[in-house]
Amino acid sequence: GSERDVRAFARPRVVVSRCLGFDHCRWNGDMITSEVVQMLAPHVDYLPVCAEVEIGLGVPRKPVRFVKGEDGIRLVQHETGLDVTGRMKTFAASFAGTLREIDGFVLKSRSPSCGIRDVKVYRQGGTGDTVGKTAGAFAAAMADRFPNLPAEDEGRLRNRRIREHFLTRLFTLAAFREVRAGGDLRELAAFHTRNKLLLMAYSQKEMRELGKIVANPDKKTFPGVAGEYGDHLNAALSRAPRYTANINVLLHALGRFKAGISPAEKTFFLDTLEQYRQDRVTICPNLMILRGWIVRFEDDYLREQTFFSPFPAELMGVSQDLSHRQRDYWEK
Structure with missing residues (x-):
């Protein structure tokens, strides 16, 4: 019955920017409230960090920014002229060295230390001209050290698709x-x-490769097999599945019920699938129909498939984007 259907999820360990609901440590003494960070809290173990405070900049503090000059891009407290590039590198390296068994990062958008991408780089000379965008200094160091772990900022995570993939x-x-x-x-x-099925949606090529690794024809030791499996799992999950790949998996699952369902039920499923293909509904209605059939026909194989619930159901949240004001931001 139902108690068997509730999967126990592993608790991800997530490095998070301390200002996202943990402490008033923004340069101006603010704390940011992030719906996603709050939503995730019961399901993950957070490791909060504020790199700027850790390198000795107080709260409140004069803001830091990237400045491009003769000697490349430096992280500078432009109002005081203090260059903290070296301090940040040292801290990031020592912090990364303390991290064991972590699964991902949720960092503060556009911050010169934590921004995942859209961080402004200013021209030297204090004119206020920007010459490009880059990743924050701390975020870039984490990406170098943990290239395969999912890392997003709280702004992009308001987007349903980005959030579901993450x-x-x-x-x-x-x-x-x-x-x-x-x-x-x-x-x-x-x-x-x-x-x-989840791997089939993400990458059929990697799914087949992972199957071969797990079959272990060469009788490798477990650490060897798991290491190789991990590398290919990371590769498989690196890009969100295309909707066409999701449709392929939904049709594959439908095939298991051919004998049991009526022509009208099948038509209803395919009509709903067509709406998903045209982006008029999310994948959820099709998943709900299949879940109903899984219960009705007691399909143990499909019931166990993570494709139908890759993360705790409460995190589906509203299937809408959390804030439409952000749309221009994440679509850039």
């Missing part, structure tokens, strides 16, 4: 981390089976 990666990698720690090849095989 959460899928986050919870899948956390589950894999637990399997890897267990050291049992059968557990890894079971993990692969549960994730088959």
Whole structure:
């Protein structure tokens, strides 16, 4: 019954900017409220950090910014002339060295230390002219050190598609981390089976490759198999699935019920699928129909598939974007 359908999710360990609801540590003493960070809180273990405070800049403080001059791009407190580039590099390296078993990052958008991408770079000389955009100094160091982990900012996470892809990666990698720690090849095989449809949506090529790795024809040791599996899992999850790939998986699942459902039910499913293809509805209606059939026909294989619930249901939140004001921001 129903208690078997509630999957126990691994708890991802997430590095988060301290200003996103944990502390008044913005340069002006503010704290930012992020719906996504709050929504995630019951399901993850947060590791809050404020790089600017850690390198000795107080609260409140004169803001830092990227300045491009003769000697490249530097992180400078432009009102005082204090260059903190070296301090930030040192802190980021030592902080990264303390991180064990983490699964992802949620960082403050547009911050010169934490921004994932859209951080302004100013021309030297204080004219206020910008010469481009880049990643924040701390965020860039984390991306170098943990290139395969999902990292987003709280602004982009308001977008439903970006959020779903981020959460899928986050919870899948956390589950894999637990399997890897267990050291049992059968557990890894079971993990692969549960994730088959999800992997089919993300990358058929990697799905096949991962199947070969888990079959382990060369009788490698578990750490060897798990290491190789992890590399290909990261590659598989690096890009969000195209809607055409999702449709392919939905049709694949439909095929398991051919014998049991009526022609009218099948037509209803395909009509709903067509609306999804035209982007008039999300994937949710089709998932709900399939979930109903999984219960009705007691399909144990599909019931276990993470494709139908890759992360806790409460995090589906409103399937709409959390704030339409942000639309221009994340579509750039």
